[in-house]
Each structure stands twice: as structure tokens, then as C-alpha cells.
Amino acid sequence: MVKKARSTQRREEALSRESIIDASIELLDGSGEGGLTFRTLSERLATGPGAIYWHIASKSDLLTAACDAVVARTMEARVVDARPKAAIRALALGMFDAIDAHPWVGSALTRAPGQLPMVRILEGIGQQVRALGVPDEEQWATVSALLNYILGVGGQNAANGQLAQTQGTDRSDFLEAVATEWSRLDPDEYPFARSVAGQLRAHDDRMDFLAGIDLILRGIGSPRRR
Amino acid sequence: MVKKARSTQRREEALSRESIIDASIELLDGSGEGGLTFRTLSERLATGPGAIYWHIASKSDLLTAACDAVVARTMEARVVDARPKAAIRALALGMFDAIDAHPWVGSALTRAPGQLPMVRILEGIGQQVRALGVPDEEQWATVSALLNYILGVGGQNAANGQLAQTQGTDRSDFLEAVATEWSRLDPDEYPFARSVAGQLRAHDDRMDFLAGIDLILRGIGSPRRR
DNA sequence: ACCTGAACACCGTTCAAGT
């Protein structure tokens, strides 16, 4: 983590929505959700807190915009596979990696329902679900199952990263601590959680994530049963 | 000279962790996440903000405890069906309804990964997944797919409710506004989002949620394909 | 042991005043 050594310089470029968003992303990446403050941000931009409000409506606006920048970049970078299921897999994995690199995106996504960042993901999934030949009236449920799963994992990942950062430990230390806690639970009341504590320690987040996507994709292909 | 303000009713029972949690839940239900403050809470309990710290470690501790109380109640109330898939469905629906009634539970759940409230849900799902005969090494991925989907929907629901409350509108007004926004998107870039905007307006959250659960359950029963 | 309430170190946001 390198700290910018340019102390109190004057801005040579004018403030702009874009430069504010870029600086916010750096702050969020560097020190988590708690690191983004109108004061730290304005210090970084060598201006006063009030100046930011000329370009940005509110903090939640700022967070959504920063989130959208990351999501847009992620969706643009992806190579779309011709096979719909492979394309969905790739999209999901791309989002997983983006949230892993920028944990705050996970929670920002949850806090802006129906907003542009989420619509980008929805659209990407939706086009592939259509290509898969899912009937019109089932498309929404199918897409929302995939989307909500991605959001769920993303939020969880974000929280893990956030907590680890707050406590000064890293992610694997944190998972280790959770595994230990789980293995100490009452065996009669929590047999499953105890039995799975070991797997929690050893598991590969990314592979497990993909396994979940595959499980849902498998459901799409399967005939419906009553 | 004003004497001791007997008028503002003095607490007759001693403060306790439980009474604090109960008051917190009332506050959260009544005015959302923003409504829970150490000041509003201590006012409600006719005490000073500092007193609460004798029983509770921090605000996040308080939020997790309040969340756990709701989750525990929900899990206890459920009737466990003998058929594992029906039992999973019932559990999921129970959580959906609980989050619907207490939107703040959705986000509290996301902010306390690996903590007791989540373990309760995990355990409930895990026991049924076992009963379903899913092989040991696939149990974790299966349970986490279901759990993360529930968390994703829950978080989304919480955010909707939260936003609607902030804006003074209700949930259906909010969905209406989102649908209108989506139907105005560029048809070339967002064909799917546009086409689905109508369904968004008409849809039944609860039924769609269940459709997602069923989709995942269907995946469990299906053979794995390459 | 438990409670009180002032005080501390922060927040997001506003706004009169400057250029």
C-alpha cells in the first residue's frame, strides 16, 4: 500500500465528476468503505468538502457512481462466449473477481437496487438466458435467481473483506476464526455447521462460487417437476 | 428549580441486554435502520447513552443481536416438513417473510458473516440437504448456493424497503419508478431490461423468490453435465 | 455492579461569501 507523497499541492486540473469518482475508487480500494469521507476525499482533491457537492448529489450518489464505474469496466472487459452457459459463467466469474478486488462494490451493489450498475449485470445475464431459449414468462425468475445469487455471494465477500480489514487480519485468518467457532458449536443443535467447519477452512471461494452458478444453470436445463 | 423529571416515566425494570434488544427491534421496525441510534434508544429506555454500553459491546453487536432474535424466532416457528425439498422451501419462505416484515434484517444478515444468525439458517438448510442424500463433498456448495440466494434476495428487499421509506413512497411506487426508468433505456444496449420492465411492475416478489428456490432445487436433483 | 450525562472525535450536508 503506497501512500501518495504529494502533500498539500494545489490541484492543477479542474474538479470534475470523473476525477472525483476516480479518487473515491482509490480511497475505497485503499482503506475500505470507512475510508471514503467527504473530508478525506476533499483533502485528496485539494479542495473543500463543499466543492464536491457541485458535481455530486450525495454520498450515496457517489458510491453508486463509483460502483458503476467498476461494473461497467468489468462488463466491457469480458469476452462473450458463443455458448450461453459458458458466457453466463464467465460473466459471473468476472463479477466475482471484481468484487474480490474491490470489496466495497459488493455492498454498494446491494444498496442501489434497480440502478444502473445492477441493470448492466441483469442485461448481460438476460441476453444469455434468452439465447438459452428459456420461455418468456420464465426469463425474469431465471435471471433474478442468477443475479441474486451473485449479489448474495458478493455481499458476503464484501463483509468478510470489510471485517478482516477492520480487525487488521486478512481473509484467511478470518475464515479460520469462523471455522474454529463453528467447530465449537453444540453438536446436537448444530451438527451440519460443525461438520462443515473443516470444509470452510480448506475451501476455495472462487470454485465454490462457480459450483453454485453451475447448480443453478443445471436447474435451467432440467424439466420442471411438481 | 425543576425537580427530578418524574414526568418522563422512569424505568421500573432494570436495564438488561434483552430489554435493550427488544427496544432496538421496535425502533428498527418503526423507522428503519436510520431509526436506531444510541440516543433514540437511550431516550426510549429512559437512560443515558453510556448505560447501554454496560450491556452491549457496540452498535454492530446490537444489530447482530437484534437480527439474531428475529432469525431465531423465525426458525423456531417453522414446521419441518418430512420431505426435504418441501422443508427447504418452507424455511426459505419463512426467511423471506421475516425480512419482508423486518427489512433491516436483510442488511444486518449481510453485515455479520459467519455469525450466529447466519449459522442458524445454514444449519436448517444443511440438515435438509443431507436428508436429500447429497454427497458429502457437494453439501457445502449446495447449501451455500441456497443460502446466498436467500441473502441476495433479502438484501435487495431490504434496500427496496429502506429506499422507499427514505423517499416517503411505498414499495410498489418504488418498483413502478424503476420499471419506468428501465423502459426508457436505450433499446440497442438494454433490450432485455426493457422487455422485462413490464414484468417488474406486475410481478409477485414472493412467488418469484420461490421460483428461484425451485430452480436451485431442480439443479440438485439433476445429473451433472460437462 | 450498574447507571449518568457531559465530552470527544468524528460524520454528511448546507450556505454565505469569494473568484
Place this chain on the structure above:
DNA sequence: ACCTGAACACCGTTCAAGT
């Protein structure tokens, strides 16, 4: 049009002092 920075109305948390 854009920026400044003090001021406002809050936060969570601490802590000396009380009972």
C-alpha cells in the same frame, strides 16, 4: 460557473463521577 471553509445537526463511543 465554480470553489471555499466555517457552521449545523447529527453520529458512536468513552469516562469520570455518582448510587
